Amino acid sequence: MSEEDNRGFDNLIPLCERHAYEIDATPQHYPADLLRSWKRMQIEAHARAVGLALNDAEVAELSEASFNTDDLIERLTAVMPFSARSRSRAEALALAARSSRARSVVRLRSTPADRVEAALAWNTQQADPVVEVPTGALRVLVAPMGAGKSEEAERWWNEGLTQAWTDPQVAIPVWLEARDVVTTLAGAVQDALGGDPEKACRIVVDNLDGVSPREADRLLDDARRLVATWPLASILATTRPGAGRVDTKERLDVAVWPAQRGMALLETVLGDDHIPRLDSHETRQLLTTPLQVHALASHLRAGGHARVSTRELLSGLARDILELERPDASREVWASLPRLATRVLSQQGPVRATDFARTHVIWELEETGLVVHDDGQLRFALPLFEQHFAAQALQDEEALIETAAGSELFPRWRYAIAFAVASVAQEQAEGFLLRLARTNPAAASWVLEETARRDGDSGAAQRPLSDEPATRAAERPESAPEHALAVGGRLREATRCWLEGVGELGALLAPHHDGALAPWAVLVGKDDEWMILAEARERVLDAELVVRPDLIPWGSVPRGDFHSIHGFPVPRGDLARWVWARNRLREQLIAPMHNRTLPVDPASPLAAERVWFLARHIMGNGQNSRNPRQIALADLRSEVNERMAHIATTRRSQWTRGRHTIESSDIRWLHDQLQHVPGGLLTDPRPPADIAPGGARYTWQMYSPELTLSIAQDVLRDALIGYRDLVQRNFPRFGAALGLYSTFPLRAEGFVIMPDPDDTAADCATIAYALLPDAHSRTQDEPVVDLRLARSPDDLSTLWDRREGDNTPAFQRQVGHYGRLPTGRDRRATNLAYRWLAEDLKAVGWLEHAPVYTD
Structure with missing residues (x-):
């Protein structure tokens, strides 16, 4: 550019000294196009001002008019450009309060109109600490879609508004949407205040993710300069992860809601309507963000409250939220979402961005709001979206249903599979079930429970x-x-x-x-x-x-x-x-x-308990026998051989003693099992009592606390091994679809609670334990069992606290257990293992009712 052009009118813009210096010092933040737009606005403002000049006739008319000061102010206001200073402070405060309420109401757009007031009142009553932003500092609330970052910012903003009502030295807080800041942040704040932020002033810049990453970076830099220039101002911005470069000291992560808080809001929004039980891991997750809670409430009020299945609930919410957000994306990005869902579910965690797609696709994925790009990793903003787009991958055969239903992957894929089966044509759904049943019968059965329950008694019993x-x-x-x-x-x-x-x-x-x-x-x-x-x-x-x-x-x-x-x-x-x-x-x-006769290997502890149980009843060596601890193998084999000869001549035989019946199949099994028992004596696998009967009324009174603890540890360990043996031998393809098996390798922690010696009504000890994943073991290792004698109620509180802290999303898994510990029974480990297995089979539809196991 020549010197003449450089000094010409086209390259001239009048500025104050401070702003002229700032532009010269940081030219990268003020491109030529931006400066030219400012100049155009200056010229337009000048033209309007010239147009306000009065001619002689107008001056004469004005001089003849009679008006007071109020009339003058009113007429000047009508012809002068509007400014925030045009309002009184009282008017500005009232307007700020109305604006805050309007923003809150808009956020509740998915909430039924008759419950909006209740939801607003509930939010006002929350006692959570408000976000802290130091004076003269910038802080940025970072959270995925719907996590409540705007609500948190609103509470901080309202705290400032309350201060402004009572203290004239506090400026009325400013709320700005990032996409509405067209020039500089400082200019937008000045327009909102009618001047510079000289007083203590809270400023919110909401939804940085609503502008491009480059624009978000510019606004954050503007915010840093503003608080450095005006040290009484404090700024709180909100954004989804990945939008704008946020320093570690500036970042405030929005905490996930506890499920109890989400349930309280759900009850508020639904009012007197039916509140469903949300007891699975996935449905409890719906209570951890306000967006999901409000969408859930709308979904439940719109149709089938108690009748809606978990699958319908999750798939419906995914559709509702996508419709609400309406992401705008290219065909390439929409095609990437099912692929990303497949990767996330298959590897159980975020996907490295550089391994997934080109940079421009990653940017577009972020802009949809459905995907979070944080620390180089990609994940979905809501777990709902993983299942929604993974179902599309299954329907389009981009992911194989055999792989998704495999013994290890099914717990993570189960709702995607259910979505896919429920939302395709009948012929394709039949094909899915055929493949599922062959691959993993537990998976297929669970999917049926989710998809076929509304068809009436279509599977009527024979x-x-x-x-x-x-x-x-x-x-x-x-x-x-x-x-x-x-x-x-x-x-x-x-x-x-x-x-x-x-x-x-x-x-x-x-x-x-x-x-x-x-x-x-x-x-x-x-x-x-x-x-x-x-x-x-x-x-x-x-x-x-x-x-x-x-x-x-x-x-x-x-x-x-x-x-x-x-x-x-x-x-x-x-x-x-x-x-x-x-x-x-x-x-x-x-x-x-x-x-309790499912096949197990001869070395299984359940086989040892069954051998002893059958032997005692065949030989008549029951509870009242004088020597119940040992049985001569020669005598037992002789008795078993006689019964085998009888079985050979009949289609079915039974022997009943007391409450127990022994079948032909029991005798055949015992006959085979005795081939593996060495020595001449069969001995009770559990130790005898260590206290003389005396005046004992119950069996537990003949066992010391120390021996009871030792037996409990052995029983619990044998039960865990036996459960694992039952699954691996009889249900190998069910795999992680069985809740307890999905936790293996695991460890047991807990307490044995002995009855008070003076409690004449107590008939046995009790045991409280938690079954937790053990990252230091392998599935086939002997489980670690750490039980202790409970000395005080605080011991159990500590155990339950550990249980509540375990959030592993294993399929249908119950972490904490509490039950009776009958010391002198034959099949304690067997009963426990079968109880766990029955509960797991019932959860996937392979048992209608779980039996109660006692001897």
Whole structure:
């Protein structure tokens, strides 16, 4: 530029000395385009001022007019440009209060109109400490979408407004949206105040993430200069992670809400409406941010309160929040979101940004607000979004459902799988279930519980043929054979998929011939409402599925040709055949679970307890025996061999002693197990009492506290090993879908509580313990069990505090346990292991009811 041009009018802008110096000192913050825009505004303002000049006639008219001071002020105000100084302080304070309320109401836009006032009152009553921002300093609230950073800033701002009402030396606080600051921050503050921030003044710059990262950096630099220039000012900015470079000393992270606070707000917003139980890890997470709590309240009020499933709840909230936020993004970014969700769920944590996408894609992902880019890592702003976009990945086959439902990954993927199954066409949903049942029956069953529960009793239990409804079905004419084969074929396919998934256990759940599912004879009523299914014995049918008209009337069929004959309603509804087949198989799981007879390896501690239990009852060596501690193996084997000879001549045999029944299968198992028992004596696996009976009324009184503690540790350790043995032998593909197994490797910590010696009503000791992950062990290691005798109630408080502090999102896992410890019983470890297993199987739909285990 020539010297003449440099000094010409086009390159001239009038400025005060302070601002001229600031621009010359930091030219990088004042580009030429910005300065030219200021000059245009100066020229426009001058033109308006010239236009206000009076001609001679107007001057004469004005001189003749009669008006007082108020009239003059009113007329001048009407023609002069508006300024904040045009208002009185009282007017400005009242306007500031109304503006704060308006902002709060807008944030509650998803809250039902009739509950807004209650929500505002609840927020006002919160006693949390307000954010602290030192005078003359900048602080930045950083949190993901919906975490409540604007609400926190509003509380800090309102604290300043309260001070301004009572102290005229405090300026009315200023609230600025980052996107509305068009020139400098100092200029925007001056416009809002009508002058410089000379007094104590609180300034909020909200939503820095609403502008570009470059603009956010500029505003933060403006804020730093402003507080350095005006030391009585303090500035609080808000942003999502990754928007603007924030120094460590300036950053204030917004704490996650405790679930109790979220529930209190939810109850306030819902009023007298039904409050659902939110007891899973995922649903409790919905209570940790105000955005999710308000969206949850709207979702529950809009439809099916108690009837809504967790899957519907989570998927509905994801849609609601996405609709509310309406992120604007390119097709490439939308395509990246399912890929990112797949990576996050598969590796259980944030994804390194440089490994995921190019820089411009990362920037766009941040701008959606759905993704947080912090410290070089990518994660979703809300866990809801992980599941929402992972479901898209499954539907588009960008992620394989077999991988997602694997024994290790399923707990993290489960809601994504449920979303995917529930939101596709019926044919694709059937395909998903077929693959799920073969891969992980626990995963498939859990998904059914989440997706099929609204279809009514689509998986109605089978009814024996002698039941009245089945008898009525048998009186109806049958449908065409082709239709019966089609219906039976679909049910058989579902059954075989479940059996393939459960593996060796399938032989206990359905009759098999030479390793294959036994053939079926079927008949469907002409009205297509009821059908009859008979499981054939060997060499009765010449095909795996046959239509047998002679199944009606039912008395005409040779009952000895079939293992069972059942009549039941034809399963109807989405995925109904999968519910029916699962329910049919789980009925056969009840007996081995109730009798505690699932297979385990001979070395398992549960095998040792079962051997001793059976031996004592076979030999009549019960509770009242004079020498219950040892049994001669020769005598036991002789007795077992006699019973084996009897079994060989019968289809089924039973022996009952007291409350216990021993089956043919027990004798066969014991016969095989005794081959692995060395020596000549079988000994009780637990130590004897160490206190003379004397006048003891209960067994626990014959065991010292020290021995009780030792037995409790052994029982708990054996139960954990036994539970692990049961899962690995019988449910290997269920894996981490079983809550306790998902915690392995684990350790046990807790206390044994002895009854007060003077308590005549106490019949046993009790045990309180927590099962916690053990990062220093492997799954097959012997679990560490650390129990102590409780000396005071404070001991238990410490244990429960440890339990509450464990937030591991393991699937359906109960951390804390409390129960009776009957000292002298035979199957203490077995009962505990089966109780844990039954609770886990019930949680995934493989048991309808968990049995109660006692001896």
